[in-house]
């Protein structure tokens with residue numbers, strides 16, 4: 001079975017005056033049929049250009065793009081039309097027609113494809129039911145919430161039953177709860193309709209919630225690629241680590257470490273929580289075996305593809321020998337970060353004002369004792 005999207009050494013350069021920008025730089029990528037594939041990167045990394053190359057809205061400066069087994073590089077506009085018809089697209093700003101009703105927007109691609117009225121109406125009704133907006137058919141886009149607008153966008157993108165859906169920052173304009181609803185709908189599009197989805201995002205939380213695999217882009221290149229859990233649990237590139245830190249929020253920053261050490265008499269230590277290692281049961285067994293008391297003082301665990309990932313920070317109380325022995329054992333199973341023993345405020349070089357200035361996020365996850 002061939003891949004749904006195959007990029008072979010694809011480069012795209014833009015020239016403006018004397019300056020040439022290499023927006024996509026020698027990217028080779030395979031996106032399998034039926035998967036949800038994420039492309040993540042900071043602004044300017046080349047994500048949108050990559051999507052426009054997949055959608056044949058741009059042609060590569062060099063390299064080859066193959067969609068659903070067909071090479072699209074070098075085709076004329078006319079030859080590209082049937083390929084584009086098999087690709088759906090949803091956008092950050094929804095791009096709905098304000099002068100048409102919800103039903104009119106969803107029907108639009110079917111009109112362009114010259115579907116007869118009766119078939120068109122039946123298809124629109126089916127699509128609106130799928131996205132949960134049957135009761136909004138006669139309303140106009142400006143009467144809808146952001147999440148509802150994106151549902152209309154999804155229904156419209158699916159109208160002609162594409163095998164591939166490209167979602168470019170599709171949830172970036174939505175609040176977290178609405179984002180979750182739209183991501184759940186995209187998951188249904190994938191599992192119930194079998195549509196392959198490419199998700200472009202600058203938010204690692206979107207990728208971790210939805211995607212099977214992810215490619216990380218930086219300066220036009222794919223710098224890291226793999227299944228989401230592996231990338232999250234052992235990122236190789238600094239840019240990937242920065243993205244993951246924004247999604248997990250599980251490790252205490254220097255201010256929080258300082259306050260924890262001032263407040264607790266034991267040693268403060270973070271243990272990574274991975275699939276199969278560092279789980280609650282495993283940790284309590286190890287604490288018991290080493291005669292160490294461990295109380296959680298900070299942490300966060302996220303579920304990625306039904307596997308746990310994150311870390312827990314403990315105050316460890318026991319003899320120095322016992323705690324050291326525990327840490328030796330734990331290092332064999334997971335990553336361990338030691339922050340040291342108790343601090344009295346007079347030991348510190350950071351003044352109280354700085355310590356108090358920890359962010360709200362820090363305060364929220366810190367466990368008060």
Ligand SMILES: Nc1ncnc2c1ncn2[C@@H]1O[C@H](COP(=O)(O)OP(=O)(O)OP(=O)(O)O)[C@@H](O)[C@H]1O
Pocket residue numbers: 014015016021022023041042043044045046047048049050
């Ligand atoms: N039509 C164009 N003409 C000139 N330069 C362009 C063009 N399109 C993109 N670029 C440049 O290519 C680089 C990659 O842009 P691209 O929009 O693909 O990045 P991105 O990762 O999608 O960022 P963003 O999330 O901000 O859209 C940027 O330096 C951008 O300025």
